[in-house]
Amino acid sequence: MEQRDTGPLSPLLSFVRHASRQPWFSAATAALGAIVGLFGSIFSNEIKNAFPFTIGDKFVWQAAAFYTALVIFAYFFRLQMQGQSQTLNESSERLERLIRTLPPEGFLTKYESFVVKAGGEVVRAGDPSVGEDGVKDAAQVALLALVLLAKMFDGNPNTGRYAINLMIFEPPPSDDTARKKWFEGTSLWEIGRSLDDLHGLLILDCRFALALSEGESERPGFDNHVAPLKLPVLRMQSRRDKQGRTNVLPGAPTAFCFPGRPEFCSDTRKLAETWRAESGLRPEIADEIEAYFASEAGRWVGSFVSLPVLEPPERPDAEPKVVGVVNIHSDRTNILEDGGRELFLPLATTFTLMLGAVVRKLNRLQGQSNP
Numbered sequence: 001m002e003q004r005d006t007g008p009l010s011p012l013l014s015f016v017r018h019a020s021r022q023p024w025f026s027a028a029t030a031a032l033g034a035i036v037g038l039f040g041s042i043f044s045n046e047i048k049n050a051f052p053f054t055i056g057d058k059f060v061w062q063a064a065a066f067y068t069a070l071v072i073f074a075y076f077f078r079l080q081m082q083g084q085s086q087t088l089n090e091s092s093e094r095l096e097r098l099i100r101t102l103p104p105e106g107f108l109t110k111y112e113s114f115v116v117k118a119g120g121e122v123v124r125a126g127d128p129s130v131g132e133d134g135v136k137d138a139a140q141v142a143l144l145a146l147v148l149l150a151k152m153f154d155g156n157p158n159t160g161r162y163a164i165n166l167m168i169f170e171p172p173p174s175d176d177t178a179r180k181k182w183f184e185g186t187s188l189w190e191i192g193r194s195l196d197d198l199h200g201l202l203i204l205d206c207r208f209a210l211a212l213s214e215g216e217s218e219r220p221g222f223d224n225h226v227a228p229l230k231l232p233v234l235r236m237q238s239r240r241d242k243q244g245r246t247n248v249l250p251g252a253p254t255a256f257c258f259p260g261r262p263e264f265c266s267d268t269r270k271l272a273e274t275w276r277a278e279s280g281l282r283p284e285i286a287d288e289i290e291a292y293f294a295s296e297a298g299r300w301v302g303s304f305v306s307l308p309v310l311e312p313p314e315r316p317d318a319e320p321k322v323v324g325v326v327n328i329h330s331d332r333t334n335i336l337e338d339g340g341r342e343l344f345l346p347l348a349t350t351f352t353l354m355l356g357a358v359v360r361k362l363n364r365l366q367g368q369s370n371p
Contacts, residue, residue, distance in 0.1 A: 039069065043062035110148075110149070110152060114148065115350055119354060122142060125137070125138035125361060126357065132362065132366070136362070138358055139359075139362075140208070142351050143165075143208060143326070146326065146328065147162050147212060147220075148220075149344075150164075150336065150344065151212055151330075153336065154336060160330050160331060161212065161300060161330065161331040162328070164329075165209035165327050166205075166209075167202040167324055167325045167327065168203055168208075168323065168363075169200050169203075169325075170200055170203055171200040172195070180195075182201075183195065183201070183230075186201060186231070187229060188231060191284075199233045199234055199235045202231045202233060202324065202325055203230050204226070204230075205228070206226060209226040210223055225300045226297060231253050233256055233257065234257075241280030246279060247280045250289070251265065251304065252306045252327055255306035255307060256322055256324075259310065262306065262307050264304075264305050264341065267333045269293065271289060271290075271293065300329075301330075302332050303329065303335040304328065305329075305336060307326050307345075309323055309325060309355045310323070311360045312356055312357055326351075
């Protein structure tokens with residue numbers, strides 16, 4: 001338990017306690033010990049002729065200074081030992097956490113084979129002769145590879161249900177009538193908010209929703225617990241309220257709006273409570289989020305990670321564009337926890353870029369069929 005200092009010297013004591021864990025503190029303590037020893041040798045006669053060796057009324061400042069410095073040195077030495085012990089414990093915990101979250105045996109071999117398989121499908125899907133069905137098949141292969149890797153990386157090859165889905169971004173139609181029809185069925189939209197605040201929708205097609213049931217990692221299928229879903233993405237100027245609180249929905253919309261920061265939720269049962277405390281939207285939105293995760297579709301989602309899908313730039317000087325979001329979720333809490341997230345995310349980027357290329361091809365095909 002952390003020790004708390006009170007009293008007029010508390011700021012100084014807190015500073016010293018914090019400094020005791022710095023690399024230079026050991027050298028400072030050793031220097032103080034040398035100074036105390038030197039002082040004691042120089043004024044040894046004065047110290048021996050003063051209290052407690054000699055009882056008298058005369059105040060000897062050399063003795064007072066020596067004993068004061070000796071007490072400070074003893075205190076510094078104790079703090080140094082405590083700091084070293086705490087640092088050692090923390091280093092041991094970090095090492096244990098790193099070992100616990102290293103990829104399981106055989107993971108990198110599987111990763112390589114999945115990259116080759118999914119990458120080959122995506123390259124073939126880019127051929128001009130391949131139609132929409134072939135492109136969707138490539139997307140399913142990339143999604144399947146990614147969710148299998150997540151389950152393996154979590155160290156749960158035969159336990160827990162893992163699932164994945166792809167949400168593709170669509171901008172609003174320019175025609176007002178078409179926009180209203182396109183917007184129908186959108187979830188978690190704040191009543192009274194103008195459609196002019198809408199940047200677009202993230203749309204979930206059930207053909208891009210796959211699941212790995214418990215103990216069936218080699219026989220995946222479509223996610224029967226997911227339903228078609230539309231989530232709003234706000235324009236840049238509408239993403240925060242006047243107090244600076246976020247108006248962006250958690251999960252996929254947050255991953256889309258802030259692509260440099262993947263969205264994690266360790267426990268969906270606590271998501272609505274956090275949203276009520278931090279959001280700038282009405283509390284009814286949090287109630288809807290809570291109701292969803294208590295529903296038949298949502299109760300299979302114990303934790304999730306939402307990753308932005310970036311369309312690879314076609315020119316070296318172009319910036320990648322966010323074209324969708326991939327959601328990986330488990331019926332267990334704490335998906336990819338304990339440091340595993342930082343190790344898994346760079347590996348997942350390979351597949352999100354593949355999916356970005358697939359989405360680009362799909363958008364072009366659908367644009368040609370719906371001019």
